Amino acid sequence: MGLTTPNSEIDLTRPQPRALIDPFMRTITYLRVSVTDRCDFRCVYCMSEHMSFLPKADLLSLEELDRLCSAFVAKGVNKLRLTGGEPLVRRGIMTLVESLSRHLTSGALKELTLTTNGSQLTKYAAELKGHGVERINVSLDTLDADKFRAITRWGDLSKVMAGIDAAQAAGLKVKINAVALKGVNEDELAGMVEWAHGRGMDMTIIEVMPLGETGEDRIDQYLPLSMVRARLAERFTLDDIDYQTGGPARYMRVKETGGRLGFITPMTHNFCESCNRVRITCTGTLYMCLGQEDAADLRAPLRASEGDDLIHAAIDDAITRKPKGHDFVIDRRAHRPALSRHMSVTGG
Ligand code: SAM
Ligand code: SF4
Numbered sequence: 136m137g138l139t140t141p142n143s144e145i146d147l148t149r150p151q152p153r154a155l156i157d158p159f160m161r162t163i164t165y166l167r168v169s170v171t172d173r174c175d176f177r178c179v180y181c182m183s184e185h186m187s188f189l190p191k192a193d194l195l196s197l198e199e200l201d202r203l204c205s206a207f208v209a210k211g212v213n214k215l216r217l218t219g220g221e222p223l224v225r226r227g228i229m230t231l232v233e234s235l236s237r238h239l240t241s242g243a244l245k246e247l248t249l250t251t252n253g254s255q256l257t258k259y260a261a262e263l264k265g266h267g268v269e270r271i272n273v274s275l276d277t278l279d280a281d282k283f284r285a286i287t288r289w290g291d292l293s294k295v296m297a298g299i300d301a302a303q304a305a306g307l308k309v310k311i312n313a314v315a316l317k318g319v320n321e322d323e324l325a326g327m328v329e330w331a332h333g334r335g336m337d338m339t340i341i342e343v344m345p346l347g348e349t350g351e352d353r354i355d356q357y358l359p360l361s362m363v364r365a366r367l368a369e370r371f372t373l374d375d376i377d378y379q380t381g382g383p384a385r386y387m388r389v390k391e392t393g394g395r396l397g398f399i400t401p402m403t404h405n406f407c408e409s410c411n412r413v414r415i416t417c418t419g420t421l422y423m424c425l426g427q428e429d430a431a432d433l434r435a436p437l438r439a440s441e442g443d444d445l446i447h448a449a450i451d452d453a454i455t456r457k458p459k460g461h462d463f464v465i466d467r468r469a470h471r472p473a474l475s476r477h478m479s480v481t482g483g
């Protein structure tokens with residue numbers, strides 16, 4: 136089943152809608168799309184154990200998601216990342232991947248990728264590769280099966296490991312994303328770096344961010360990456376390198392393993408000055424910043440007409456409101472998350 140409609144084709148020989156440049160002269164070229172807020176895990180830093188999810192009727196259809204993504208591609212977005220919730224639990228997701236891959240073929244898109252918990256990769260890795268996906272991020276915070284169960288509440292480490300095997304066997308480049316969690320995986324991170332690099336995978340370590348109620352205390356989870364880095368530096372030689380993936384990670388080369396290690400530090404280092412991205416949720420809400428409440432509804436203009444003029448106008452208007460940056464803080468006195476929205480809604 137194809138998702139393409141006449142309006143979603145991009146003819147590069149015709150004048151294109153104007154590019155997305157925000158008030159701080161940052162050009163928006165990267166769109167992250169949360170295709171579902173649902174997930175087969177309940178990671179302690181991401182969700183509460185008994186999450187309530189959006190009614191399915193509120194979700195954009197796969198055709199609508201395709202139209203919306205294509206509108207952004209027409210406006211100069213050249214990198215698309217599907218995320219969630221868990222993107223691979225959305226029914227029919229491969230139809231969307233397949234249809235979006237036409238923008239790779241046309242050259243409008245440089246990269247189509249996704250962030251996944253890995254649980255469904257044995258099923259989908261080969262198909263992803265077949266549709267032009269070259270690299271994926273797999274989130275994995277521990278190599279210990281019991282700890283994995285404790286962190287994800289519902290996950291099974293062996294399935295994720297089999298998924299990573301399948302992805303590599305299919306020829307996908309895998310990057311491991313690990314959230315640093317105080318007292319949980321901090322002693323394991325050096326071993327994980329060796330493991331990931333030993334398998335030819337880059338690794339990125341992420342600071343926990345105060346997004347959404349999870350039923351857990353953020354102060355208990357929060358581990359500044361400056362400490363992680365200092366500890367890793369006792370074991371490894373870390374050389375700063377000028378490697379960019381279009382994301383916020385700062386990369387080093389680990390001399391002993393030869394592999395790349397990234398640090399994403401939203402709490403201790405504000406990387407907003409070079410932000411090139413926006414996010415849409417599975418209901419068509421556009422967030423101009425992961426760390427701010429302001430948003431724009433794109434579902435109404437999407438559904439209001441068959442043409443894309445209204446969507447383009449709504450996107451242009453929203454980009455004029457892209458804020459300079461976020462201001463997360465994990466505050467001992469405030470027993471609330473900095474933002475009520477969960478990461479699984481906005482898409483990590
Ligand atoms: N389910 C997929 C996965 O886990 O990769 C995609 C969505 S998940 C929300 C995307 C990323 O956000 C994951 O790497 C996850 O570890 C990270 N994440 C979730 N909640 C977070 C938080 N509060 N702080 C920092 N990272 C978080
Ligand atoms: Fe699911 Fe990813 Fe959130 Fe874990 S981090 S609960 S896998 S969406």
